Amino acid sequence: MRVVDRVGAALTAVLVASDTPPPPSTLVGIVGEAIGADRCELRLGTKALSWSAHDAPAHAEEATLVLGTSPDVVATVAPAHVMPSPEAWQPLLLLLTPYAAEDATWHARRRQQEAVGRIDDVRWRASADMEHERRRLERDLHDGAQHHLVALRMALALADHRRDQPDAEARIVALGAQLDAAEELLISTARGVLPKSLATTGLRGALRALEATDVVVRADIPRLMPAVESALYYLALEAVSNAHKHAPGATIVVEARLDAERALVEVRDDGPGFVVGDDVGGLSYLADRIEAIDGTLEVRSAPGEGTTVTASVPY
Secondary structure (H helix, E strand, O other): OOHHHHHHHHHHHHHHHOOOOOOHHHHHHHHHHHOOOOEEEEEEOOEEEEEEOOOOOOOOOOEEEEEEOOOOEEEEEEOHHHOOOHHHHHHHHHHOHHHHHHHHHHHHHHHHHHHHHHHHHHHHHHHHHHHHHHHHHHHHHHHHHHHHHHHHHHHHHHHHHOOOOOOHHHHHHHHHHHHHHHHHHHHHHHHOOOOHHHHHHHHHHHHHOOOEOOEEEEEOOOOOOHHHHHHHHHHHHHHHHHHHHHOOOOOEEEEEEEEOOEEEEEEEEOOOOOOOOOOHHHOHHHHHHHHOOOOEEEEEEOOOOOEEEEEEEEO
16 A cells, blocks of 8 residues: 555544544654654644654654745654655645644734834834924024024114114125025034935935045945935935034045945045044934844044945845
C-alpha cells in the first residue's frame, strides 16, 4: 500500500471509531506511526505538534519538509528516510485546517495591532511636529517681525511729528529701508512654513534656492512624496542655519541624491567642528521628524574636522 494510502486509511479509521475528532497531537502521532517514524513534528505557524514512539532512539537523522506558508507549515520526521512526499500529508493538513486558521487569525490580529500602533505613533509625531512648528513660527514672528513692525510704528510717529524739519526726506528714506527689511524678514519666516519653490519645483528646486556665496548646492533628485520632501528640506535648512551660526565663514555644501531606494540629503561644512552629543548636534527635533517617516539621521563631527549631517529616507 502506498504511504499516502496508509496515512489516509489510518486517519479514517480513527475518525470513524470516535464520536469526536481526536486532539491535533494525536492525529500527528497517527501519521507518524503510519509512515514508520520514530519521531514526528508538525509546526503550524507558532504552534508545534509533536509525537514520539516510546522506544524511539535518542539520536536519529531528521528530515524536514515545508508544506505551506501563511502560516508556515513544516513537517519534521526521524529517521530521515521515512519522510513521505507532500501528498501524504494532505489528509492530515485537511483535518488541521481549523487549527491552522486559528494561528493565521492570531497573526493577522497581531499585524493589525502593530499597524494601529505605528499609525498612532505617526499621528502623535505629526501632532508634535505641528505644535513645534507653530511655536517656532510664533517665536520667529515675535522675535523678528514684531520688533521690526514696532520700530516702524515708532519711526512713523516720529516722522509725522517732525515732517516740517529739514531732515524729513532722510527719515522717509530710512523708513523705506526698514520696510524692506521687515518685508524680507516676513518672507524668510513664511519660507519656514512652506517655500513656494518646494511646492512647485520639489526638493531639488527648494535646495537650489539656498545657494549663496558660501553655500554650494548639488541636487540631482526627482520629485518625491510631499512628506519626504518636506522633512528633508527642513533638515537641510536647519543644518545650513546651524553651519552659518556655529561655523561663520565656512564653505557649506548641500547634496541630494537617490541611493539604493533611499533619498539622501547631506549638508557638510569645513568649519571648526564639535564633539557630537546625544542631541545629534542640536538636531534632535529634526531627527524625530526623519525617524517618523522611517528615515535615519547621522551627524559626524570632531574638533577641527568640520561637520557632516546626513539624512536617509525611503522614497
